[in-house]
Amino acid sequence: MMNKNQTHRTRPWPGFPTPKSLGTNFGDANCMEQLLVHCANAIETNDATLTQQILWVLNNIAPQDGDSNQRLTCAFLRALIARAARIGSCKVLAAMANSQANFTIHTHKFSVIELASFIDLTPWHRFGFTAANAAILEAVEGYSVVHIVDLSLTHCMQIPTLVDAIASRQDANVSPPLLKLTVAGTTEDIPPMLDLSYEELGFKLVNFARSRNIVLEFRVIPSSYTDGFANLIQQLRVQNLVYAESGEALVVNCHMMLHYIPEETLTLPSINLNPSSSGSTSSYAFDVASSSSSTTPSLRTMFLKALRGLDPTIVVLVDEDADLTSNNLVCRLRSAFNYLWIPYDTVDTFLPRGSKQRQWYEADVCWKIENVIAYEGFQRVERLEPKCRWVQRMRNANFRSVLFGEDAVSEVKAMLDEHAAGWGLKREDEDVVLTWKGHNVVFATAWIPA
Structure with missing residues (x-):
């Protein structure tokens, strides 16, 4: 702790940005990003004094009820404090994180009705639903x-929109197709979270489809992204001959879920596969886990190749267009800061301050x-990759991209x-991309076996 004579210094703190380098506007996003970077560096170098000094500045210029830039910075501030507390670099910060309730993220468990209306507030998910449904119908x-x-972050909320689209396009003289819906019953708590079981959700979906004169069969396969949905792939392999003989279409809908599968920056020895958590684990997961070779493909790559082996009719891949895979904290912080300003900026256009939905929305982003920021290794599951990298992965797995037609774009x-x-839409080659004020937000791609 500093004594009274040390509280005011005539020279800047070591490594601390000077007023000249920061400019005079502390509310500027670039200034806040730079302060966060200096704070992250101080935490990584175990400089508790400098860390506390920068955190004090951030805490005063970034209130949690401020404008969008301030709320964004406040979220990163809390994440950095959580990181400092986790790695034990500063006892004062650990005490701060443990004692202040406002550093705790309270994520909401949605009812089906709440989640459906919540998703309708923004194109963040609706964009993927709309583009994917059009490609699937064709x-x-x-x-x-x-x-x-359905491998979806939104707990099958796309399925009613797909059922509606099938029912609306159905010829009165032709029977609608039988729909078989298989979901991976993951147990991980990733926002948005649902307050009912997948069995209860399936019952509601079956009833909804019936109301639209469509027969829907629902099945849950316990499986986890932590081992590349190994049990799901294994169960689908067992039934693959049935698909071929019956001539049914196999659609794999991946909506903002595949980036949770471990990729190359997560070193394989740290992956702790637990077959008991997913029933049985297929051979490709064991192959990856047992190999220490640096050339061994990641679970992400192995999953896509296993998916190709199922010879699906179409694979739709929708995800957020950002790169959060770096093992360097500062690089990851910069990338996250320059992407996650978007949800904070957009929320001001459709939700008033103090509303419950806004609290739920921003709590999910804070999570x-x-x-x-605060986690490393296997606990850091938010590993977004940009569209260009997913496109290359799909091509390497022997898939060929499909153009979204004019109907889908319309x-x-x-x-x-x-x-x-x-909000805007732009086309990149065969793909479509959702934009906010010209910045890429979410991409949608469609693939068939090459």
Whole structure:
């Protein structure tokens, strides 16, 4: 601790940005990002004094009820404090994190109705739903049985929109296809969270489909992203011959879930596969876990190759267009800061301050920021990759991209018209990308076996 004579210094703190380098506007996003970077460096070098000094500045310029830049910075501030407390670099910070309730993230467990209306607030998920549904409908045209494997962060909230689309396009003289829906029953608590079991959710989906005159069969396969959905792949392999003989379409819908599968920056020896958590574990997971070779493909790569082996009719991959895979904290912080300003900026356009939905929305973003900043190794599950890298992964797994047609683009544009003017759509090769004020947010890609 400093004594009274040390509280005011005539020279800047070591490594601390000077007023000249920061500029005079402490509310500027670039200034706040630079302060966060200096704070992260101080934590990593175990400089508790400098860490506390920068945190004091951040705490005064970034209130949790401020503007979008201040709320974003406050979330990173809390994440850095959580990191300092976790690695034990500063006892004062650990005490601060443990004693102040406002550093605790309270994520909401949604009812189905709450989650459906919550998703409708923004194109963040609706964009992927709309683009994917259009691609799926075109791919399964003429099939009497459509099997959908839904790997979705939003707990099947896309399925009612797909059922509606199938029912709306159905010819009165032709029977609608039988829908088989398979989901991976993951147990991990990743926002948004649902307050009911997958069995209860399946019952609701079956009833909804029936109300639209469509027969839906629902199945849950206990499986986890931690081992590359190994049990799900194994169960689908067992039934693969059935698909081929019956001539049913196999649709794999991946909506913001695949980036939780471990990739190359997570060193393989730290992966602790637990077969008991997913029933049985397929051979590809064991192969990866047992090898210490630096050339061994990641679980992410192995999953996509295993998926290709199922010969699906179509694979739709939708995810957030950012890179959060760096093992360097500062690089990861900069990348996250320059992407996650978007949800804070957009929330001001559709939710008033103090509303419960806004609290839920920002708590989910805070959870993501804390996971990216405060955790390492297997506990850091938010490992987003940009579109270009996913495109290369899919091509390496022997998939060929499919162009989104004009119908898909028109439907996405019509959906965006329901939201704030800042949202936009652009095409990149065969893919479509959701933008906010010109910045890439979410991409949608469609693939068939090459």
